[in-house]
Amino acid sequence: MKASALLCPTCYVEYVEVEFDFELDGVILQNVKGLRCPACEEVFTTEQYEAIRKRISV
Numbered sequence: 001m002k003a004s005a006l007l008c009p010t011c012y013v014e015y016v017e018v019e020f021d022f023e024l025d026g027v028i029l030q031n032v033k034g035l036r037c038p039a040c041e042e043v044f045t046t047e048q049y050e051a052i053r054k055r056i057s058v
């Protein structure tokens with residue numbers, strides 16, 4: 001069992017780590033790291049979200 005595995009609480013499917021373009025507050029960030037549930041949507045861990053915030057506030 002992988003320690004880093006996270007399950008989508010809605011689908012009970014393991015998230016896959018992905019990089020994608022993400023828009024926040026009108027700013028498009030490229031190659032943002034996040035987690036994607038194969039069945040619904042992308043989410044961010046707290047760490048990943050912090051990294052996004054840093055890129056925006058520079």
Ligand SMILES: [Zn+2]
Nearest residue numbers: 008011037040
């Ligand atoms: Zn899901």
